Amino acid sequence: GESVGLHLPTLSVQEGDNSIINCAYSNSASDYFIWYKQESGKGPQFIIDIRSNMDKRQGQRVTVLLNKTVKHLSLQIAATQPGDSAVYFCAENQYNAGNMLTFGGGTRLMVKP
Amino acid sequence: EAGVTQFPSHSVIEKGQTVTLRCDPISGHDNLYWYRRVMGKEIKFLLHFVKESKQDESGMPNNRFLAERTGGTYSTLKVQPAELEDSGVYFCASSQLETQYFGPGTRLLVL
Numbered sequence: 054g055e056s057v058g059l060h061l062p063t064l065s066v067q068e069g070d071n072s073i074i075n076c077a078y079s080n081s082a083s084d085y086f087i088w089y090k091q092e093s094g095k096g097p098q099f100i101i102d103i104r105s106n107m108d109k110r111q112g113q114r115v116t117v118l119l120n121k122t123v124k125h126l127s128l129q130i131a132a133t134q135p136g137d138s139a140v141y142f143c144a145e146n147q148y149n150a151g152n153m154l155t156f157g158g159g160t161r162l163m164v165k166p
Numbered sequence: 167e168a169g170v171t172q173f174p175s176h177s178v179i180e181k182g183q184t185v186t187l188r189c190d191p192i193s194g195h196d197n198l199y200w201y202r203r204v205m206g207k208e209i210k211f212l213l214h215f216v217k218e219s220k221q222d223e224s225g226m227p228n229n230r231f232l233a234e235r236t237g238g239t240y241s242t243l244k245v246q247p248a249e250l251e252d253s254g255v256y257f258c259a260s261s262q263l264e265t266q267y268f269g270p271g272t273r274l275l276v277l
Contacts, residue, residue, distance in 0.1 A: 085264055096257055096268035097209070142209065146264065151222050152197060153211040154266060
């Protein structure tokens with residue numbers, strides 16, 4: 054598959070447990086952050102985003118936390134389900150300095166039934 | 167509403183040949199982006215169109231890569247001549263504001 058050769062950190066959780074996926078970003082000037090989910094053979098799918106003027110944002114079963122002091126982003130998934138198994142990427146953007154997204158390396162989430 | 171579509175889904179070519187990838191963005195999205203992930207590396211930005219204009223092509227690796235977006239609708243990315251290191255997955259994304267929506271990608275293998 055397309056992840057061959059890319060050694061991804063893996064998080065293995067039991068179905069029903071909560072998952073926390075972490076990401077460190079590099080550019081202190083970044084002002085917009087996104088989490089994407091990528092399933093095998095598909096493109097990155099938007100999950101949730103957060104602007105730098107916020108430190109927490111909640112969606113359906115997902116919460117993103119932003120700590121600008123240490124340049125850290127996390128994605129929390131509540132009551133993890135088998136369908137959540139995928140590779141998760143964080144991405145950062147400095148919106149007014151160009152729209153290019155800078156991606157992290159990704160974390161593979163495996164949900165055990 | 168249809169999402170971002172890409173064609174072909176897979177392409178296997180020999181070194182030195184030419185390949186053209188196509189991306190159809192979400193209707194009404196002025197912004198169109200190309201990214202790629204080569205083996206063992208992270209997803210990297212290639213370039214950004216606003217309508218038919220190249221806004222940022224700082225990620226294009228070399229002059230073997232040519233992207234066009236005539237008429238500001240679909241875009242093509244041509245690799246000529248292809249080299250072994252061009253193998254990877256090429257993603258297209260589109261946006262109206264800051265949220266970028268990705269297509270399924272084209273998996274390119276250069277032999």
